Amino acid sequence: MSAGRPLTRAERKNFNRAEHERKIKQELIAQHGNELGTFYAWLRVVNIRGTQNYRDGDLTFIREVVRALQNVHSRHVG
DSSP: OOSSSOOOHHHHHHHHHHHHHHHHHHHHHHHHOHHHHHHHHHHHHHHHHHHHHHHHTOOHHHHHHHHHHHHHHHHHHO
């Protein structure tokens, strides 16, 4: 956490975001099992981050996710 000092606003925001994502992952894994829960957690976090980046006007994250999904799809479809 902190090194003997209070966290800055940006550090606190990042810490809270990481804790929230960890909580989402744990809940989904408990509900759906390890593999499916991890996949659902990944989708949820990507959705959250994508929405935040879209609102900020930064589309690079969304493009990277789309590219990664296209690569996975092309490997499994043929």
